[in-house]
Amino acid sequence: MAEPAQGDIQPILDRWKSLKTRAEGGDLRLDTETGQQLAGHAERMYSALEELVPQAQRLEHLSGFGSLSSAESLRGKFASKAGNSDDSAKKRISQSLEVVKLMKETYELAIRKLTDTDQSTAGQFAGLGNGD
Template structure:
């Protein structure tokens, strides 16, 4: 794996770690988002996920290479391209899977952050209502 591929892999791992931490904060109620903003962000992440899933389907087809000829060197080149597309840590398929993991975490985080804000608002409204009516 080249230095740039290692760097890209490290960046993707850092993104996953960052979004896992943000998701945990949303689960704990520490990260909150306005419902409209959070919904828009979650919808966008879901749209990105759909596009990445489509790209992943197409990338799987890249293992079927043709047009290289019958020479041994051509066959070796065809196999190398097929592997780059579908096998190995830095293959197109694995990179797409990593991206899907990130946008899935993003969507889940946004949805949790909205839920916690809505839950918090409902709890505060309930407490306020009890205070106004004199209930304990």
């Protein structure tokens, strides 16, 4: 698989969407304990990323570049990197939040499908023991 271009998060999103679809269909399953730990880690990552959003917003308000026109231009470029451009910190954090949310949902679905399958199988075996 070719490496995505630096900053191109779409292939990562597509991969996790595909994994989530597989988990929904029951093709991707995880051991309950492992899945719970992964989902818990994803939740912690999500919380840590959420804390970065206000910090990125504060980066839009820069000062101390001086009064030269080139300094103002430089200040504007740094400010847009924080929050207004396609390659801004806020946009990258938002995309990362989306990926981590997909990860958590995928882990939870993979656990649920395994648990559902186990319960269904146990029910079928219980029925066999009763002569059904």
